[in-house]
Amino acid sequence: MKSKATLKELAKELGVSTSTVSKALSDSPEISEVTKRKIKEFAQLRNYKPNSVAKNLKNKRTHTIGVILPNILNPFFAKVFSGIEKYANKRGYNLITCTSNESLTKEKQMLEMLDNGAIDGFVLALAKETQKENNLEHLKQVIKGGTPIVLFDRIANELKCDKVIVDDYESGFHATQYLIDTGCKRIAIVSTIENSSVGDLRAKGYFEALAKNQRDSDSDLILLAQEEKEFDSKIEALLDEKPDGIFALNEHVSVATMKLALKKGFRIPDDLSIIGFADGLWSRRMTPSLSTVSQHAPEIGQKAAELLIERIEQEIDSEELIVYKTEIIKTELRKRDSVRKL
Template identity: 45%
Template structure:
């Protein structure tokens, strides 16, 4: 990297002090018009740019926000990241992005790196492994250090910090209700293990809808996917039962279910209706297009970053954790068009 021009070199070259240069560059009234002009002209000529590191050290703030996601090759998370970046940029912040890859260890390490002063605050969606083994000490440490933290989507209730979540119960309810109103009675649920709380919440919504509609729930119709094993065969097992609809808690499961249904010779939506979660490209472009819950990732990202920056810039003494719930919409597509 070429040696950059600094305030010091300008000062030396022009025979003035660094303070004068600094003031001249920010158009201070303290500096005479002529001197100001000389300095500004020189700075312009040599393309002077203030060194961010020096400013950060002086101001004790980085204007950078750390973001830790479980994964990125995923429609929902990439949408959220867009929202975060957009919101951050609007307020003069940049984002540092890291991935936990669903690993507890990596999450702990990453959090440690980010909390050494590289960022002003951190936004996290928790790794599934962390949710499973319930070791949250890295987060409570962070809170103890009073580093601004916002959790989104996959949150930890025990941690006292701002949170942004979707209305998972309501969304599960909405999707299931839609299937029921569609005339479906034997609705399978393809979900995650219980420790992934969003999966558990969506299941609650599913059950609530069944109960309200006087439909007996049947555990045989609920399959909790273990991602370490073959996913397709686990989904296939649900077709051994008598079902007329499937609600999957993400779009991959929904798409896989649809493939299996088709290869079983079933017509969608006639023989079986399918609804998913995460309104991504798969749902939109598959045929038939899949009815899904739109999670509004962009909105979530924006809300999360707004919350965080608010926390960073107004160090309110009395901490009252906020919880924002984003309502989700059902996007009805061909995969659940009425069967009658």
């Protein structure tokens, strides 16, 4: 049995855009009869079956957005999704949501599955594995095929698409500076998101703040990992070095660090001040409550959906005329009971 070709594969093999193939197969008057005949014959040869739902929709749009999240259990990504959903529904768009589970392979599969006329565009944050391996070909192919993408949070600067980020570098700098201003002398940094774009920028802010205040970084106070494997034992070893301040680069790590510090007898914030990243329920319900850098996740989701829908509904014939945007959402340091007061 012949394998069924996708719209994207037809376009690639014929050397034309997916839009041209789609219009030809729909008998659009915009396409010449010669080109239509050529594309239809090739589609039949390649056993192409059109998406029947998308084919019959007005304006050749599905009014559906594909959302790919690295981890739906992460409160930050769940809040971003709520922002995407609220704005998309307001504009009359539906969502198809998938999770990559931080896997490059699954991210590729989700993109390929949906990029066949089922959706008008994608909103996604890159999987950890995608950023670690810096493998972006699957995303470049989607963009080249004419499907718009908006990246948020974890991005790749080399991809030609719209992006929504927070001021990760400035956030890392200001959080560390606040710990310094409140009298912390031995400030540790803890992360399980090393080699992600956001983790690298937050860490850079930490090191810059130390340097600006003429503080040397101490290797015994640096725990930058790519995953949570054996995390508790590594944190316990770091706490044995008696830090008086900790900047944790993601929420799960900050909560776990505080729990272990309390278990080891640290008085927070008298002996140890802790600032985390993201601002979920865990942070507010801890005792003492955890100070965090709030990313305003719903606002990130809303802006990402806004940029994508604007791109979908924009009529631009030449890619050379497209000006891509990078929107920066300002963060906020929420000072709770886990840090000393100025």
